[in-house]
Amino acid sequence: GDSVTQMEGPVTLSEEAFLTINCTYTATGYPSLFWYVQYPGEGLQLLLKATKADDKGSNKGFEATYRKETTSFHLEKGSVQVSDSAVYFCALSDHSGYALNFGKGTSLLVTP
Amino acid sequence: EPEVTQTPSHQVTQMGQEVILRCVPISNHLYFYWYRQILGQKVEFLVSFYNNEISEKSEIFDDQFSVERPDGSNFTLKIRSTKLEDSAMYFCAWHQGEINSPLHFGNGTRLTVT
Numbered sequence: 001g002d003s004v005t006q007m008e009g010p011v012t013l014s015e016e017a018f019l020t021i022n023c024t025y026t027a028t029g030y031p032s033l034f035w036y037v038q039y040p041g042e043g044l045q046l047l048l049k050a051t052k053a054d055d056k057g058s059n060k061g062f063e064a065t066y067r068k069e070t071t072s073f074h075l076e077k078g079s080v081q082v083s084d085s086a087v088y089f090c091a092l093s094d095h096s097g098y099a100l101n102f103g104k105g106t107s108l109l110v111t112p
Numbered sequence: 113e114p115e116v117t118q119t120p121s122h123q124v125t126q127m128g129q130e131v132i133l134r135c136v137p138i139s140n141h142l143y144f145y146w147y148r149q150i151l152g153q154k155v156e157f158l159v160s161f162y163n164n165e166i167s168e169k170s171e172i173f174d175d176q177f178s179v180e181r182p183d184g185s186n187f188t189l190k191i192r193s194t195k196l197e198d199s200a201m202y203f204c205a206w207h208q209g210e211i212n213s214p215l216h217f218g219n220g221t222r223l224t225v226t
Binding site: 045046091100103 | 220
């Protein structure tokens with residue numbers, strides 16, 4: 001079945017460092033891909049999405065490109081801030097039922 | 113602020129008791145979902161609900177679980193006889209627009225079973 005694999009956390013970075021959180025997926029067909037963020041004590045918020053190969057999703061300085069050839073959707077940000085500290089979830093939807101299949105999440109801690 | 117409010121924000125219950133988790137209010141959304149997140153683990157799909165019927169459910173969603181929309185507004189998840197392993201955050205989710213639009217999530221209900 002469909003699955004999402006994220007790099008293990010926690011990830012600790014200094015402010016203004018470059019961030020990459022790896023995400024790879026397995027799916028039949030052409031799923032839509034998402035990144036969700038969960039700030040401490042809050043629910044999940046959609047961060048960005050991509051619905052087809054080579055699409056680039058972007059929001060709040062974060063970017064991720066849908067790479068069909070490597071089945072990846074890595075999250076990047078050029079300069080992280082303390083306020084980016086959160087748990088980041090990669091997810092896919094294969095459209096057969098529109099439910100999301102999540103990765104295990106990657107915790108990010110940004111220190112001043 | 114999310115369009116949907118989940119209540120309660122935290123529920124503590126004894127093993128074997130029934131709990132009802134709610135999403136309120138709902139405007140004209142047609143598709144709803146329940147997900148759960150056991151502490152430190154991934155977010156897991158439980159069930160999707162469309163037009164007052166279950167459209168999809170996972171293996172987790174066994175006979176102890178039920179969903180309904182009793183008054184056309186509130187969307188509820190009932191756990192008939194809670195177990196310790198039901199302790200988790202439970203999130204209600206919905207599509208902002210069409211069914212192929214991204215899912216949006218409520219702030220969740222933290223369920224603690226003792």
